[in-house]
Amino acid sequence: MVDLAPQLDSTGTPSPEHGRITYEQPLTERMRTFLRIEFLFDQASYHAEDSTQYGTRAAVASVLEILTILGRGDIRAEVMKELERHAELLGRYRATPGVDATRLDELIRNLQGLRTQLAEAGPQFINPLKECDFLTSIRHRAAIPGGTCAFDLPDYAYWLNLPYSERRNQLEEWIKQLRRVCDPVSQVLWLTRETTEPVERVAASGLYQYNLPRNEQFNLLRVVVPAKTGLYPEISAGQHRFTIRFVKWQGVDKRSAQANQDVKFLLSLV
DSSP states (O other), rough: OOOOOOOOBBBBBOTTTTTTTEEEESSHHHHHHHHHHHHHHHHHHHTTTTOHHOOOOHHHHHHHHHHHTTSOOHHHHHEEEEEEEHHHHHHHGGGGOOOOOHHHHHHHHHHHHHHHHHHHTTTTTOOOOOOOTHHHHHHHHHHHHTTTTTTHHHHHHHTTOOHHHHHHHHHHHHHHHHHHHHHHHHHHHHHHHSOOOOOEEEEBBBBBEEEEETTOOOOOEEEEEEGGGGGEEEEEOOOEEEEEEEEEEEOOOOOOOOOSOEEEEEEOOO
């Protein structure tokens, strides 16, 4: 029997300790945006530690993608709303018996502090990055396959050949600017994921369907499966129902096929 104890790991990453993979499906556009920002910021932070030119290129590419997302709407205001909402939800637990009041107050203060920082940053906090001619030139060429080659962007090539310490300092400055919104996004996602304990479900012949209650608003669907089953979920979700179809991995050269056996998995609906 496969161990399906309700302990979640990171999004889409196998847990060496528990051998599970978590797949997430956003149920709102706001959650979709937050998940993309989290993914790109983690990617930028990871590659910034790579001293090679290709590591720096990858970090810059992630920074530019975050800038593109932040330019599509008032993400700052959306994050502030979520921080306020979670602070209000946590505040309702103050009168609940058995709650660690010290820990609860710490979480609420942290949320309020993040919201205050975002408010003080102002709606134009990201302008220094948007108005950076160096980044703008890279972003324009990045839309072309291979468009950031040395012959296209000699200034970029020169910068990439500077000592890693200099490139690292500049990357840290850009990441510091993005952190103003990315850290609050990570906090919102952490609280969202921790809101509900996962429950064990069974997909009969590899298929699971669920009708969502019409009087409740859900933001995120999480599916946890053992890493060694050779299966992964394909998730489709609408306003009133979601479907999970477990698919058998058969390699990159073969089309995957739906599993024909019952599949146990963990489900969180937040």
